Amino acid sequence: MTTIPDQSEVTRTDSAAGRARLLAALDGIADELQVEGPACDEAGRLTDRTMELLRDSGLGWIWVSKDLGGLELSASDATLVFERLAYLDGSIGWTGGIFLGSGPFLAYYDKSVAKSILADGVPNISATAYPSGRAVQVEGGYRITASYSYCSGLPNADYVLCTSTLFDGDQPLPAPPLMFLVPASEATLEGNWDTIGLRGTGSVDFTVTDAFVPEHLAVSPFAPPRNPGIATAxxxxxxxxxxxxxxxxxxxxxxxxxxxxxxxxxxxxxxxxxxxxxxxxxxxxxxxxxxxxxxxxxxxxxxxxxxxxxxxxxxxxxxxxxxxxxxxxxxxxxxxxxxxxxxxxxxxxxxxxxxxxxxxxxxxxxxxxxxxxxxxxxxxxxxxxxxxxxxxxxxxxxxxxx
The missing domain is CATH 1.20.140.10 (Butyryl-CoA Dehydrogenase, subunit A, domain 3)
Known part of the structure; x- marks a missing residue:
């Protein structure tokens, strides 16, 4: 008689195996990451070699949902990976931890959109927390103009999530702000990150001027995620x-x-x-x-x-x-x-x-x-x-x- 395993137990087993895989990958690059740490501080961003090591380790898939090809680790298992990365280096752990959160961000987009964004691997997504941007709806999407501060990882990012308030002309609309996925190439880095520590995070100020964001890349941070996984938390x-x-x-x-x-x-x-x-x-x-x-x-x-x-x-x-x-x-x-x-x-x-x-x-x-x-x-x-x-x-x- 075959016993069908409990699905939650299967999920926990898969997560533990993914955790072990990622921790082993980190152990394999730990010495080199620590060597790169001072150079990241000096550059005010993660070095190219650091980014290469993180990308090749597969860490980016930690919270991408399984139906999108990710590992979808549990929160407890992911915590052990995040702790280990921070232990190796403060700036690498800080910025790398943000980039490992790309999976939950992508869960807010339609599955077809998320798949297209993942076509070349997991992108590095930086993000802003406060809705200091100004978004105006136009045909097919939105135009974003904004200034932000403390955007960790932006010098190394592929995209930046800009949280912005919707406007009609000069008047803000009575609606919750939206998150807009903007290519990092459209952001103008303003610097202002001369700090006592965490220098390699490159948590710079930046501006976006009249950037067009297609409608399908605008989502509400208050709405439930559209894809399963850790983002439902x-x-x-x-x-x-x-x-x-x-x-x-x-x-x-x-x-x-x-x-x-x-x-x-x-x-x-x-x-x-x-x-x-x-x-x-x-x-x-x-x-x-x-x-x-x-x-x-x-x-x-x-x-x-x-x-x-x-x-x-x-x-x-x-x-x-x-x-x-x-x-x-x-x-x-x-x-x-x-x-x-x-x-x-x-x-x-x-x-x-x-x-x-x-x-x-x-x-x-x-x-x-x-x-x-x-x-x-x-x-x-x-x-x-x-x-x-x-x-x-x-x-x-x-x-x-x-």
Whole structure:
């Protein structure tokens, strides 16, 4: 008698196999990616060799749905891949994580459109979060004129998603904003990315002037995705997952770097930092804080997977826990970075691995979607927010009418 396997178990097995494949691919290119990291910082973008390594690894297929030829990893399995990429290098992990989100973005387009975009492989898609653009409907599509800031990965992108408000002449229309898929070649890069860390992300300002976008490449970020897969969780939870994974991988690297520094043989007449009981106590505090924060993140991401498996929407409560877990992990990462810089002495002051990880960790903690400004709304949920409110970016608010 043949037992038909449970479909959810088959899905989990496929996802675990995909995770193992991608982690093995990352292990194969880890040393070279770390060599490229400083060059990415110097260039203000990922180097051509970095992009080649990421493309050839197959990482881009991580969240493309299976019916489009992708791996469609679970949120929990993808998290381990994102963490590993961030551990190897802050800028590569940050930008690569954004590009690995191309699959969920494509899920908002008709399947035939998504297939055509994937014809030459998974494209690298950068994106803007705030609807500061101006879109006017014309025959066959829209004309977009806009200025944006903080567009991570744009110097390396094939496309950029521009979120824009619809206008009729000079008047904004009472309609939710749309996302427009614009070729990156139509964006004018304005620079403005001279930063303390994450320099290789190229998170530049840019403008788009009277760019035409065909109607089939305009979608609503508030509408359900048109294709199955991880995108059904919603874009906001996936953004939190990406930021949480990045902070987790970066915090782990910080702890490992300062532990290696503390264990080195000292100069004659000096003692190893690792032999100092005060240092060991402080290290234990931060190691335990990191593990606790990561456990909370894993719990929140497992709830996301459970909602996807049951076909249900991720609840506001679950989204809030994921949001809070991301903010908390960034706080822990920032605290470790400041402590590691202090304990690293001259090693942390000079150019090198420890200094770069410290700078990247502090820079990543500045992101609005992972900042402490979200905590009042997280507290609102835990205390008892009105049921009609939902998460819209970094605020709890009423959903706009579709």
């Amino acid at each position: 919603g874009l906001l939870p996936l953004i939190h997952l990406g930021r949480l994974s990045w902070a987790s991988g970066t915090a782990r690297r910080l702890l490992d770097e300062i532990a290696a520094h503390a264990s080195r043989d000292p100069k004659p007449g000096a003692a190893r930092l690792a032999d100092n009981p005060v240092f060991r106590t402080e290290f234990a505090d931060f190691e335990l804080a990191y593990r606790a924060a990561r456990a909370l993140g894993i719990e929140a991401i497992a709830e996301l997977d459970a909602a996807l498996a049951s076909g249900e929407q991720l609840s506001r409560r679950a989204t809030t826990v994921l949001t809070g877990a991301s903010v908390h992990m960034h706080d822990v990462c920032r605290d470790i970075a400041l402590w590691a810089f202090n304990k690293g002495g001259g090693t942390a002051l000079r150019a090198g691995k420890l200094q770069r990880v410290v700078r990247d960790a502090l820079s990543g903690g500045q992101h609005a979607i992972a900042g402490r400004s979200l905590l009042p709304d997280v507290g609102h949920e835990f205390i008892g927010a009105p049921p009609e409110l939902q998460w819209l970016g970094p605020v709890l608010a009423e959903l706009p009418a579709l």
